[in-house]
Every structure is written in C-alpha cells, then in structure tokens.
Amino acid sequence: MKAVVQDRFGPPEQVLRVTETDRPAPGPGEVLVRLRATTVNTPDWIAVAGVPYVLRASARAKGAIRGTDIAGTVAALGEGVTAFTEGEAVFGTKWGAGFTRAGTFAEYTVTAADQLLPKPAGLSFTDAACAVMSGLTARAAVAAAQAGPGTRLLVNGASGGVGTFAVQIAKHRGAHVTAVCGPANLDLVRGLGADAALDYTAADFTAGAERYDAILDNVLNHRPRRVLRALAPGGVYLPNSVGNTGGLLAGLAKMGAASLLGALGRARVATVDGNFTPERLAEVAGLITSGAVTPVIDRVYPLAETPAAVARMYSHRARGNLVITMDDDEAAPR
Template sequence: MKAIVQERFGPPDVLQLVDTDLPHIGPDDVLVRVHAAAVNPYDWHMVRGDPYIARLIGGVGLTRPKQRVAGVDGAGQVAAVGSRVRGPAPGDEVLGWFDGSFAEYARADADRVVPKPAGLTFEQAAAVPMTGQTALRAIRDAGQVQAGQRVLINGAAGGVGSFAVQIAAALGAEVTGVCSTRNVELVGSIGAAHVIDYTAEDFTDGRTRYDVILDNAGSQPLGRLRRALTPTGTLVFNAGGSPGHLLGPIATILRVAVLDGLVRQRLRPLPSTWAREHLLVVTELVETGQVTPVLDRSYPLADTAAALRHVEDGHARGKVVITVT
C-alpha cells in the first residue's frame, strides 16, 4: 500500500510517500481502507516532535518517531475485522481514530470508530473526529455552556472553532466569533450571532464580558482574556502554540492550574483525551443538521507535506483533509 512515513523528526518535508506493508490487526482491531484523512495541528506537532518535552513524557518517541506512518484520524470503509470484534463489519463506512491515517489502509481499535453519517462525503467525515470531539469537550464539558449564555470563541474560523461555534449555538448560547476579515462572513453563516474582526476590534477591551471564552488562537495574554470574562466566567484554553518551543502548551497549562485556585473565574486547560461517547454525540449533531463540517481544501496523499505546511501556517478556514482513495 501507499503511505506517508517519517523516519525522523523535522518539518513537513521529512514526510515521504512510500510503498509499505498493510498494518497488522489484532483481535480487537479493524483494518480500514482510508478514503480521506484529517490534517490537524496535532499532526505537525508530532511530525516535528514538538514541544520537545513531549518526547520525554511518552507517546512521541525520544530521538525518532514511534509512529512511522503519520496521521491519526479519518474516514473510510472497514476492510477486515479482528476475531473478537462484534460491532463494525467489512463494508461498513466509518470515521474515527486510525493509527497512521495518511495511508491507503490503517489499523484502528474497534471501539474508536463509529458509523459515518450517510449525508457526509468521506472528506467531510474525516474532518469530524479530532476537531469535533475537541470542540464538544471544550464547549459542553469544560465550558459547561448553557442556553442564554454569552460565549466567545477566539479562532472561530479554524477546525475546532468552526465546530465550537455550531455546538455552542446548538446548546442555545449567544455566540460571538473572533476571526480575520476574510472569515467574517463564514463565521456568521455557521451560527455566530456576532462576529469580531480581530484586525479592527479588540475583544479584550472589557466593554463586553462573556460567560465562557474558548481560546483556540493563543493570541492574547491571560490577563487580557480574563478581562473579557464575567467575574465568575469560564476560560477554556485550546491553543497549542508555534513550533520550536520547549514546553509548548504545557507551560500554559501549569500557569492556568496555579492561577485557577486563586481567582473566582474558572480557568480550564483542554488536555487531549478521547471517548467514544464524544464522537457519537458529534455525529448525532451532524445527522440532525445542527453541525456541518467546514472544509478549507483537500490535498492528494502525495501532497501531505504541503497540507501540513498550510495548517501549520495557522490560516486554514475550517478543516484541511487528505483525499486518499
């Protein structure tokens, strides 16, 4: 099969398209023929081995990548199942978390895939797993958003932001999205009641205060973000930072954890976790028409490095995906 592999850490150019063996699946796994894969900020962090502390705390690899085939989520069709699998069956169309999704075939735990909504293309479905469940956890779980609350989403036009705007609106919140000039119309079209162009207006000036702020951009100091919150509001952090950092978002998480115990406002970092329940909730929102994946562009498998560079630049509108087969 064709796959995108990396033998060392570095910029996206270290990725190579090669012929390699099909993944081996265990008794609780499924083999998925990948039709489309998502490109996430997480992916370029893993390709670079960045932040550097991530190499020491496991999962990434110390001097070389633990995962040779890149990519973590996508959509496709089940090709084979392990002996203990009782859910997905060959031929089923699924989306979820795949080990090495930048390839024609990928292995997945059977409990990490769910049925693909029939109304979605494979490219749209590939956009759902990581960004959709991250937005759900940020808005519903960490932010505890309720109907009637004022919610601001910084970085509203990105992958997580575009899902978060729609999920918060579906919960009945009054949503304000922050984005660049070229994305104002997009953010308004997906459910934001108000849109702030950050090139023309400072949402941290304190004139309007919000019950919940989701920060996907990391563009404002903590003190200024808190100034835009109500006295008992909630600030949720989901900003990974730029390449070349020793600690990356871990430094923010530590700072937030210390400050959270000293102030009335709730300060919540958003660690990376996965739960099947999250993915099922998001796909239900998609199936009922309350959420629609927003796609920026797609790249062929051979151009995966270019796709990662585009995402790393930080200006993607919605999701970038790889069309595989």
C-alpha cells in the same frame, strides 16, 4: 500500501515522504480499516515539526506515520471482533486507542474496535473524518462552557477546525457567540451564525468592555491573566492550544499559567476533554446529518499531497478543516 512517513523533525514538506510500506495486520480486538478520508489536526503538525521542543522525546520522528482520524471501510477483523463486518463503512479514531507510529496518513490503518462506529449513510467520508477530533473537541468545549440560552461565549480562533464547529454547536444550543478571527474570515464566521465577529488585528477582546460567561481560547495569543479580564463573574476559561510559537515550551507555559490560576482560585479554568466515546461521536454525527452543523473544509488533498496539507496546518491559515482522501474522485476541493 502507500503511506506518508516522517524522517525527522522539521518543515512538513522537507521531512515527510510518500512511500510503500507493509500493510498492518489487526490483532485481537482490532479492525483493519481501508481509509477513504482523514484530517490534519494540531497534534499532527506538532509531531511533524517537533514544536514545542520538549515534546520531541515522546513524539519519535524516524519512520512515524502521523494522523488519527478514521473514515473508511472495514478491510479485516481481528480475533474476537463481532461488531463489524468486512466492507462496512466506519469512522472513529486512533487517538483514544493510544497514538502509535502507524497512523492514518496511509491507505490502511489498524485501531481498536471500540474506537469505531458505523458511519451513518447520510454522512460523507470527508465529513465523517472532520467530525472526529475537531468535532469532538468543539463539542466538549461547548459542553464545558455550559453554552445555552442566555450564555455569552467567546471563541478565540473561531475560523479553524475546532472553532468553526464550536461556533455552530454553541449557536445550535442557543448561546450568544462572539467569534474572534482574522479579517479574511469575518464573513465566514458570521455565516456560521456568530452574533458578533471581531478582527483580532483591529480589536483586543481582553481590553474591551464586554464580559463573557465562557472563553474558548484556541490560540493563546494573550497571557491568561489578560484573558480573565474579559470573563464575567463565575465565568469559565477554556485554554485549548499549545500556541503558534516555537521554542522549548511554546504555548505550554501559558497552558500551565492558566491551570495555576485555576488552582489558586483566581478563576474557573476547565480542560477541554475531546476524547472519543461512541455517544459523543454519535452526537456530533447527528448534528451534521440533521443539518444543524456543517463541517467547514478549507481544502481537500490526495494522499500524495499530505506534506502540503500538514504545511498548510502548520501555517495557521486554514479556514476550517484540512482533509486528506485516498481516492482521486474525492480529492477535488468543494
């Protein structure tokens, strides 16, 4: 099968290559999936670039196949799997099953059967792939923010994969949403329903007079102490990034500082638990099929152009999700 294999840490277009490799076989309780679509997420560029450096020991570069989101059809069933049939359309993840070196930047992948769901007929493979990590993370953040009528939520980094989902899900729940992004994406986030859109190059939300009941921080471009100034009394801070900088720790230091402030009682700081459960993914899929939420897709790449897709994610300029497809007829941008 064709797969995108990593040779070492570094710039994606220099360290990733498309090659032929053996098709994995499902073990007991596992499913072999013929992939139709997957997405590029933050953990992928982190693992490819090896940033922050402290994570390199656990990421292992040589021979790795990255990617975790699954949307495709069942190609074979491992021993004991009775919930699916060959040829059935499914979607899900490898993340909750334990991130292995045989990821989803390939024509086939294997995952545990309990990490998959039947794909609804009204959900395209591309949208199904977007629903997994980006959709689940956004859903978890909005739930942790307790977003609803009367709640004021600020989303920092609102134009990315998680951010575009979070804006829509929070608005669907009735929250007042302020979206922070670059000037080129202000119209995008307004179109998703944001009540207010702030250009981070022209306004610093941490220095303004507005106070928010929850702040979802997908960027960590401010020190946590500054962000807490923008919280209303009793508000919750949701740090969700390793940051855009390199070095030994990158944004991990800010994540640690935020956790410490929470532990010291300086503010409510919550972890965004975007892990897979069948119920959570079914909820996200339902929001999409009902029309309440629309996955924002920046670009769609064929498998052969995966290095460029990861480089696009690494540039931190993607508007929404980056999708990789295995079939030429699905590779055209939309």
